[in-house]
Amino acid sequence: MRIDGRKENQLRPVTFTRNFTSHAMGSVLTEMGNTKVICTAFVEEKVPSFLKGSGKGWITAEYAMLPSATHTRKVRESTRGKVEGRTQEIQRLIGRALRSVVDLSQLGERTIWIDCDVIQADGGTRTASITGAFVALMEALIKLRDARQIKEIPVTHYLAAVSVGIVEGVPLLDLCYEEDSGASVDMNMVMTEHEQVVEIQGSGEEATFSLEEMNTMIALAREGITALIEAQKETVNEIYREKLIASQGGGKA
Amino acid sequence: MRIDGRKENQLRPVTFTRNFTSHAMGSVLTEMGNTKVICTAFVEEKVPSFLKGSGKGWITAEYAMLPSATHTRKVRESTRGKVEGRTQEIQRLIGRALRSVVDLSQLGERTIWIDCDVIQADGGTRTASITGAFVALMEALIKLRDARQIKEIPVTHYLAAVSVGIVEGVPLLDLCYEEDSGASVDMNMVMTEHEQVVEIQGSGEEATFSLEEMNTMIALAREGITALIEAQKETVNEIYREKLIASQGGGKA
Amino acid sequence: MRIDGRKENQLRPVTFTRNFTSHAMGSVLTEMGNTKVICTAFVEEKVPSFLKGSGKGWITAEYAMLPSATHTRKVRESTRGKVEGRTQEIQRLIGRALRSVVDLSQLGERTIWIDCDVIQADGGTRTASITGAFVALMEALIKLRDARQIKEIPVTHYLAAVSVGIVEGVPLLDLCYEEDSGASVDMNMVMTEHEQVVEIQGSGEEATFSLEEMNTMIALAREGITALIEAQKETVNEIYREKLIASQGGGKA
Amino acid sequence: MRIDGRKENQLRPVTFTRNFTSHAMGSVLTEMGNTKVICTAFVEEKVPSFLKGSGKGWITAEYAMLPSATHTRKVRESTRGKVEGRTQEIQRLIGRALRSVVDLSQLGERTIWIDCDVIQADGGTRTASITGAFVALMEALIKLRDARQIKEIPVTHYLAAVSVGIVEGVPLLDLCYEEDSGASVDMNMVMTEHEQVVEIQGSGEEATFSLEEMNTMIALAREGITALIEAQKETVNEIYREKLIASQGGGKA
Amino acid sequence: MRIDGRKENQLRPVTFTRNFTSHAMGSVLTEMGNTKVICTAFVEEKVPSFLKGSGKGWITAEYAMLPSATHTRKVRESTRGKVEGRTQEIQRLIGRALRSVVDLSQLGERTIWIDCDVIQADGGTRTASITGAFVALMEALIKLRDARQIKEIPVTHYLAAVSVGIVEGVPLLDLCYEEDSGASVDMNMVMTEHEQVVEIQGSGEEATFSLEEMNTMIALAREGITALIEAQKETVNEIYREKLIASQGGGKA
């Protein structure tokens, strides 16, 4: 039995709250248990210089935590005057993950800015960010298509991320903060709906793990990702339905 | 008639949502119309060096906006590597305002860190921050007292803040973003429940204003602040009641 | 009786020394009692990007203190690697104040850079900076007009600034450093020759003040500003006379 | 056949040149094909603040590239004024990897600083850094033990790292720069001599991969790491022998 | 004949204005022709960490230019966020020069902070800074001795600095800005009253010079330094006289 009563292969409750904030083209408050992340997608009509004239688009991501998101107040990176290594690692990961399932040449010469701002942290903030960012990205792309700026949604597969780890010798899915603190191995997996791997990052801090343990963790991650993608699809389908109703309403008027 | 149908002396709807995030000692999601700010208070058991050994405490504030809080995505200050002048101005203002109604010598040698993080901006973010921060501060102080770390709540008066301005020649209370953009004069007032001024900041950008216009704006601000303090008191009384029930429950057990 | 023998409504001696340094288009050493500020105006034939193509000009200001300007040596901001919040607040104030009395569309697409460098500080450095900067600005504009780069001086009103405050319960005009250190309320006012307000900033540090006290301070500020504008006019008229003589001399040659 | 004639499961030639520079306690020029890294280990008799009084030691790593290490000159991070995200990611990885095979409580309250400075880059610089850093660390630890500052070498296992990837659909071991540029999947593995995983990082840039492909890459990595650890052991045994001869010589004198 | 009518071996007029600003322990406005530098000396009762417990003192210098000091407005180093290489070179030079003629062990464990702030630049700002800083240092040391904090003035020799150069093939003493811009060789010399060299820095920008030319320049510099030290002595003697009168006055009272 886990701290919060879950089974080893059980996710925390996942919710995607749309329209929690309204300025971004895509915006979803993502909750996995007590981890809460505002994930948004802004579209900018230009690309980084290395893509100018290529006809291709770009997706880039930023990640941050509010000072009040953690148990002990976290010093702001703006006050320190620099972005921490951990933050840079995470934002590079989010961007890379999303780009792997988007056909950037269909996006046109525009950049999608993904922002993942953690307002409450309870473990798994980077994976919740990816999972929620995918939904915000979809919302923005659906709006872009409805505005006839792109012909089709250039997403090749659904994609989600989850953490797994080994705590006191037991492989567990979706670690909360307390479990994460005591884990000997920490692994993050990003996979598509077709069980293709996008990213695998596993590491033992002052510990190592066998290939067998790795495979057990991967199996747990697959289960978790399947469930997460189901939840994403529900929310995205809701967006599709609303858009459809809106456009039919518009058609009839 | 104003853009959003309000009268000249009418505030936007104000709400304080408690427990929106849970790690800080005081935490309240403050909404004034579409402006949303997470205001939190953390207590740290030390003081800045200039107060060491003085027996006095300190209150300091930080303010920031999420990139997704504005219509056009705002570049992060952490990415720029420095805190903007406007931000510094606002965080100095919040700290100064709160300190003016707290007897720091009763606080003991501890610092209260106030964080005001704007998650959606629609005008008046600095005044909403002060008004909400006061509530978060009260929550933290009530908890400190209940934990017997301070004897009494060292707050001398309730305090709130509101913006006023002149738009197309008409003085208005509590400007929303669209009004603010077109205002010739912009004024922020911080006052106590006894109509004492804590801070007045009025300025015309490429414009000036008469002392008569200033007095009209001050009168509007007084009305607004009275209403805001009423709303604060409701929320704070709710905190008192909960604590009372909790302590009585504890007593009976 | 005040520390330095002044009456409550009495300014310190004010002088504007022209040509103290010679490279800037406008240059005046401004002294208010022992506060000394070098105020200069440089003209640059371009504007910030948000004004390109608008036909309008811009005025921007920078403010700094020499390390030797204060009683205890002040660490350089260049050494710290960043501009302090207080400095940014002041330079934003100076720029905003000057822009409020200049018709920027008559200035043409050029920027006037105002620099206020405090070489000795004895209270009221920000208000002395504004008062002196106005004179430096006038000198630069007169030269621009004489060089036929602008048709008319695009200044709509004279403008000056002064500090007021409450020290041991007594409202005082133009605080020196020692008075300022002990003040419970500190207010800065920027007004035009026609008693229009450009900027009012009043705040109590760990104190509050009544609207009546505020009005008394405003009345003191009006007196002070009237006297300061008189002094400005004398210096500016001197510049006009010299230019006239120079141009007549040139005409005869 | 690969660009440089290697088989799919073939490493580039590996050499460890000792005493290439002499100030550090451990120092080895590590070459994997044309990738050249100076790996050094300095011992400092203090620990980061979070370990003070714990009796435990620490290992930390820094990584950098000379501007002349790459085909096109690389701008210095010191000139940019900040350490790039990629660099931070790598130095965190190196430190974490080494700490996983060292019993830090046997190290005593001292820090070992690992520096990996790439003087020529041809792919796989981060894995070459880890593999070489392990040898430099061993040299430093042997010297510490000979100086009787630690009782035993606190290393639990040998450890090495290697890159694998998929290039034009073919899984390959130890990618050189040209292969790396064209790879759809890039994976880095750090393993011990007993085939325990310390770190796995695999990612597809604008691509995904199946679990089967992942397993093939892991198998290649295992082969490579076995060969690398053999090479490390040869060099470390050489250090042991020298030390033995030196101490016997010393004993006889 | 030179631009400003001087002979080849002629200095520009030199003046030291005392009490131009009053907060520093030593303060002198130094003018060499149109070059104007405020040189001050502050005494701080502590030393850098490498001298703690040594009984020795330290002298350190900072140098800066006001934005308005140059023909074209100079961007502030605080705004850039970093101190330029040229500035660092100069402040290291000033500190090193002054330390060479002070017996730091007689100074006690205190630091003298020298600030040289150029308010108008017309060539030779670094040498004028050294020459003026020496006078400010002497004033501070005389006051320290009169306050019985040191027994004797710990200065071993008078010291001054001057620039020399080769302009259109002709070696010249004390270059003004216009000469300096056209010089093929630029040399700065710091010497004591006994013609001992403290610092020599000569360089040709896209040019070279013979040892004979170097010797001619050194001879010019010697002449200039002799004259400068004479001027310093006059000012310092004036300080001594005042102090003497003050102390006698005090004795009689």
Add this chain to the structure above:
Amino acid sequence: MRIDGRKENQLRPVTFTRNFTSHAMGSVLTEMGNTKVICTAFVEEKVPSFLKGSGKGWITAEYAMLPSATHTRKVRESTRGKVEGRTQEIQRLIGRALRSVVDLSQLGERTIWIDCDVIQADGGTRTASITGAFVALMEALIKLRDARQIKEIPVTHYLAAVSVGIVEGVPLLDLCYEEDSGASVDMNMVMTEHEQVVEIQGSGEEATFSLEEMNTMIALAREGITALIEAQKETVNEIYREKLIASQGGGKA
């Protein structure tokens, strides 16, 4: 007799190892005794903005030390976030020295980037950098000419640099670290093959020196530079020969 057995006017062994790293157009590992510097030259087909359209080229230099280059590990400048004053001084010196013997107008509008990275420091790193950088520059220029991008090698003279100093009263050539630490006077000279001075920098730290001592040091430096230029010529001639053979070989094929 000196620490390492050299005579007063004797250089340490000098070697230039070519092709130690291969990406730069010119690349030489320069050793003077135990001082080792990687000197490289990259060619970039653009110039700084102040030279655009001038037809002239530019040479700029950067200098750094590896953390492991010194006895005690040196903190990275990238980690500190800024380039130290000493580093900036040295890189300005290297660039200025090389530019003095190159006809920049013959170089065309291109920049040569010189990098001097010290991998082991034992005194004289800045002079070894200049001496080695000259060879790397020559290699790059020869390749540029062979690629017919410039007509002739635009170098007017060979140039080398050496340190001299006074240790315990004795003038010595080419100080090693231990001598340098104890020197009362430290001088660096850069001269051409025709004994023209390019740069002279002499300074006494808490000491002074006579003109006679200076002349003795200059004489030592001349001897040293003559020997260094001879060594440079050998290496450069080797490059010429190789190129000749290569081009003849190419001609025959």
